[in-house]
Amino acid sequence: MFTATYALKYWLISAALDSVPSTVLQIPDVAQQMFGRTSKPGESKLILDILDSAAAFQRTASDTRLGLPRTAPPSLMKAAIGGSMKVLKERAQKKEHDLNGGIKIKVSLWKLPEKAKNGVRGKMQTISAIRAAKMFDPKAAIRQAMDDLVAEVSDAYAKDVPTARRLNRQNIEVYSDTKVDFAILAASKLRDGTVNELLQYFISEEIGTKVSLANRHIELRLVFCHEKVHVEELPDDDEGEPPSFPLSPLRPASKRKASVSSAAPSAGPRRPLFSAFRQPSPLFSRSPPLKSSVFTRYHVNDRVNGGVAFTKAVTAETMEIASDWLEGEGFARSNEPDAKVAMYKTGYIGSGLSKRAIYARFEGREYAFMQMKDGYTEGEVEEYLKKEYELLRMGAVIKDSFDQHATNNDVHFPPFYFNFKHSILGELEEDVDGMFRYSHFLATCLLPCGPIDTPIRKFTGNVNLGEARDELSKVIHAFAHFSLVYTRGFLLLCDLQGILDQDNVMCLIDPQCHTRALKPEIYWDLGEKEVLAFKKEHALACKKNRFCERLYLRTLVVESASAPQPVAQEPAPAKPPLRHGFEQ
Structure with missing residues (x-):
């Protein structure tokens, strides 16, 4: 009789071998030996190997469900171990910094495009491929922390655009980034004090999401103007060869044609100019004794x-x-x-x-x-x-x-x-x-x-x-x-x-x-x-x-x-x- 036990054995064997050809089952005594694990003299070695494989598969079939370790091929283990160790190391470092109150600063690079002919500048554009993030000790000087991050971003941009000027404090501005809006940061916040003081400023002013601030994360934008970093050579505005000698012993005469008419005086700007400029307090780049x-x-x-x-x-x-x-x-x-x-x-x-x-x-x-x-x-x-x-x-x-x-x-x-x-x-x-x-x-x-x-x-x-x-x-x-x-x-x-x-x-x-x-x-x-x-x-x-x-x-x-100057005759x-x- 084909009992449930034999049915289970058959399923296990079929799973191990993917399928059992019908030609094999038609061989005399094969089916009986497959479903009845009885060792007889002259028993086929193939049948024994099949049964052993099925038994091994049966022992490991429920490993994932039972929470037991699953073995993997050595080649797969070797390929994954490098990435796994890196992830584990980063997690360990993050955990250590978090336990010690570490603060993470993330920066992204943005560009203000060149002004159009009408003098209007376009919207800020992100350079998505260039970002940097680093965990800092809360007591670390914010100036040094920013130097580290700017240097990393500058190296990456120089690699992508070798002809551009190197990014530094002179040609970038730093903005807070809340994913919803952004605002320029005062230079004093990035030169004086510690990383923790910057975080406390972000918390007090509610700059950033509650989640990021709770996780002690600061997000910033490094922004540069196109013309400050991508400097084009001035056009050669020569108008032919200059004379071989000055027309005047004091100064070469101008080659520009005299104007035949004078333009009407400008009526002045159409709108008044307002300025939000405030004279900054003195900022110092170093604080030695x-x-x-x-x-x-x-x-x-x-x-x-x-x-x-x-x-x-x-x-x-x-x-x-x-x-x-x-x-x-x-x-x-x-x-x-x-x-x-x-x-x-x-x-x-x-x-x-x-x-x-x-x-x-x-x-x-x-x-x-x-x-x-x-x-x-x-x-x-x-x-x-x-x-x-x-x-x-x-x-x-x-x-x-x-x-x-x-x-x-x-x-x-x-x-x-x-x-x-x-x-x-x-x-x-x-x-x-x-x-x-x-x-x-x-x-x-x-x-x-x-x-x-x-x-x-x-x-x-x-x-x-x-x-x-x-x-x-x-x-x-x-x-x-x-x-x-x-x-x-x-x-x-x-x-x-x-x-x-x-x-x-x-x-x-x-x-x-x-x-x-x-x-x-x-x-x-x-x-x-x-x-x-x-x-x-x-x-x-x-x-x-x-x-x-x-x-x-x-x-x-x-x-x-x-x-002495002679009296002018002309x-x-x-x-x-x-x-x-x-x-x-």
Whole structure:
């Protein structure tokens, strides 16, 4: 009789073998042996193997339902183990951070498109492929946390768009992101304080969903304007070759046609302009321990017969200078993995060939307080720093004349300037704590110098000009040429280098020069031979540099501002002549 037990055995065997061919069942005694597990002499090995397989399948058939472990093929286990371990590790880290009160910050990258011809900018666009998220200790500095996230996003965007400028604090803004709306965050929230303080601000202002805030998650947008990151070269607006010589000995005549009619005066804007701008409170990029130091500054005045004269002020002033700079210098020299991160938390900024820079504050501004490295006498330090200050001032003066000459000839170029405004040349009074080796110092306004900020960029060297591949390099090469023209062949500004400031404008620092003086006064001045070498190297490039051409630098004639002026016999030119106040 075909009982239920035999039916179950048959089902198990069929499941193990998927199906049993009818031809097998027609073989004498096969069906009986399949459904009756009796070992007889001469029993078929095939039948025994089938029954053993069925029995094994029967033992594991209910594993999932009974909660018993299910075995998997070794190949599948090997393929999945890597991903599984990664997931387990991330879960363990998340659990550990959650237990310790960790805070997760997520950032996404967005772009404000280029303005249309009517001046209207389109809606903010997400760059969905680029995101970053990281768990932070609640006590971690928010500035460092943002540096880490911006650096990760910046690396990813640079990989996707190699021609774009690197994203940094100068060309991005940070918005809160609630998935429903967004709002720009005050810079102070991202520079001062800790990650936990930012979270508490989000909670108090109800920025974000209740779930995300309860989970200690902060979501932000990093937003950049298209034109700040994707900078196109200025169009070449030359209108043919300039004349081989100026039409005027003072200034080349303009090639633009005179207007035959004057436009009617504008009626003014149709709507009043309202501004929500509020003057921000001072924000500081670093918070090292500071020590008040009393100093007296030097004033510089032009001499009648050329050169400058330094006079010492009567009133003393006070500057706050980082007291932990030696510790930061030690981190800078270390090869430890986290040494660089630790350095940025101190007041040590960096060092060059002859000077070191230390963080300082004066009258609410941040400064780079610079002194010579060890190995000089106090007299040498005073002499060198006075020469550097004088040259920095001269660079700013020549740049003003360069700008005026460009305006007179309707030439436009990417902006740049020298870091001279608010600079201080001074002498410290008694250094009780022995923080500094010398008393003389030079301090200039601090430029962005964090781990994600753009590094110093060289435009010209001390003994070589180099190649100009973009608009900014071309105009700075033209400026170097202009310095030689402006000083009537006596002085050439060189070693022109700079850093992008907070507004993404190039700020030139620490220039050097070569002169045609019979006896150069400073170590970097290599004399007339380098002036002639520059002329030779720049000669070919000058003809191809549209700024040199549009400014007529190959043929420009310059007169002294102190020279007597003849009485005009005919109408004066439409634009003022190029004059200078430089005297050898």
